[in-house]
Amino acid sequence: MISIIAFAFMSSSPGTTSENGPGSRVNRDHVTSGWIEQVYTPFDTLRTDLSDYIWPTNASTVITSSFADYRRTHLHEGIDISTNNLKGYPVYASRDGYVSRVFISRRGYGKMLTVRHPDGFVTMYAHLQRFMGPIDEYVKMTQKRTKRYSLETDLDPSMFPVSKGDVIAYTGNTGIGAAHLHFEVRDSSFNPINPLLLPHVASTLNDEVPPEIQMVAFTPLNQSSKVLGRNKVWSVDTKKEDFASYTLSQPVKLSGSIGISVRATDRADVLKYKTGCYRFEVSIDGQLLFSSAKNYILESEAHPVAAYYDKSLLRTTRGKFEKLYVESGNRLPFYNRLPEGSGTIETSEFEPGEHVLKIATWDLSGNESTLTTILVMGSSSTH
Ligand SMILES: [Zn+2]
Structure with missing residues (x-):
């Protein structure tokens, strides 16, 4: 593997x-010049501890959509993990880091959060039912203050630090689509990486x-x-x-x-x-x-x-x-x-x-x- x-x-x-x-x-x-170098260099210089990422939920080990699968307007930028059409499974931080952004929309990703890891890599978790306690409280406060459901907020590293395996949210069906967990891995320049390149993620699929x-x-x-x-x-x-x-x-x-x-x-x-x-x-x-x-x-x-x-x-x-x-x-x-x-x-x-x-x-x-x-x-x- x-x-x-x-x-x-x-x-x-x-x-x-x-x-x-x-x-x-x-x-x-x-092949050594021009756009080809621009396109390939970020990946060649990609440095992260691939073996450090864990499968982000206990909902299932089944993916219903893979990286770069067809979407009407784009290529799929992550993987979709089956939640058996149910909601409320815990979502785990895939690695140590901090919650760097919460995002809520009635469309698209629905409720989403991102965790930034010490090497600048980011994992993203979308279509969430709700966030774990303190984040949910923070979100509700912000929604009350702005009188809006939608929000997009970058968070300070000291606010919600997380350890690998911590429950950070619960799976849901917010945004577009049936209940599932959309999971992304991005490098420090926010380029989406195929999550199945991570050994613990890939081996979970069996x-x-x-x-x-x-x-x-x-x-x-x-x-x-x-x-x-x-x-x-x-x-x-x-x-x-x-x-x-x-x-x-x-x-x-x-x-x-x-x-x-x-x-x-x-x-x-x-x-x-x-x-x-x-x-x-x-x-x-x-x-x-x-x-x-x-x-x-x-x-x-x-x-x-x-x-x-x-x-x-x-x-x-x-x-x-x-x-x-x-x-x-x-x-x-x-x-x-x-x-x-x-x-x-x-x-x-x-x-x-x-x-x-x-x-x-x-x-x-x-x-x-x-x-x-x-x-x-x-x-x-x-x-
Ligand atoms: Zn997806």
């Missing part, structure tokens, strides 16, 4: 990715089920590109071969510039909750074309949902397809420093004929599923 997390952290540094060996198709020229790869879509990226002879996105159900391997029922003929996207989900056990996968790799004939990992999001960058999820497929109600290629302007820090354009299949770069496509995906417990199928590369001028 811990080594997987260490790998996840290391994989955002250049030169440490074991998967990008010689023979990789990944182009790493010109996930032994590999991800499910349900559908694959092939998208022609310009007018002259074709999938199965047509200039149109083609999405198809996968065929399950065994526990963790999938294929497609037919070879896929491609020509021109093609982007692949997948609809894949993960779940920890027989429970119905399906969350997003953590990591993807795409290779053709054993050569790596693309890799991604949802380690963190940069607060200072606008990350349009459409950069990551295919909006045109969403509109068809075929579901949430994650793009396995980096379009221009996409500055999500998920791509291990791969430049724009990575993941795009340019059929002119391949010998005409059959090639083996492999898509692999992992959850944060290291369970892997793969899809292997045949691509038939043509050139965009042939019909």
Whole structure:
């Protein structure tokens, strides 16, 4: 478990990715400057004691939504922990620190509080029913004074110091959504970090089920590109071969510039909750074309949902397809420093004929599923 997390952290540094060996198709020229450095440096320099954070409630060990999951206007910045549709479970401070902010709104996060830890990292707990005694009293006083329900107050470190495991609040259903606990971890610049990178948080899940790869879509990226002879996105159900391997029922003929996207989900056990996968790799004939990992999001960058999820497929109600290629302007820090354009299949770069496509995906417990199928590369001028 811990080594997987260490790998996840290391994989955002250049030169440490074991998967990008010689023979990789990944182009790493010109990756050392510009926005890529701005986007990756905060995570590379991230220093916190990962093993110090604990699971923040006794409500359940089930997550109903994962980091970077689809939301209509943004990527999910934390994890949602099931409270069995009930309210009133204790919420624990994940680490030592102090309550640095209380926030109350009728919408969004509802009642929320944040705890700042000695190294500047922050944990956030949202949709709370109420805060623990003294904080609740302070909040009620403030509400009375301002004659308003909503509030957003930064608190002095001396007011409500907390130790790891202290009850700081109770779970609820305030703000948007059914009863659950929304939990976030942020670095000292307030960048959201995937909470499942924390070993005690990840191991609490006890996930032994590999991800499910349900559908694959092939998208022609310009007018002259074709999938199965047509200039149109083609999405198809996968065929399950065994526990963790999938294929497609037919070879896929491609020509021109093609982007692949997948609809894949993960779940920890027989429970119905399906969350997003953590990591993807795409290779053709054993050569790596693309890799991604949802380690963190940069607060200072606008990350349009459409950069990551295919909006045109969403509109068809075929579901949430994650793009396995980096379009221009996409500055999500998920791509291990791969430049724009990575993941795009340019059929002119391949010998005409059959090639083996492999898509692999992992959850944060290291369970892997793969899809292997045949691509038939043509050139965009042939019909
Ligand atoms: Zn949430």
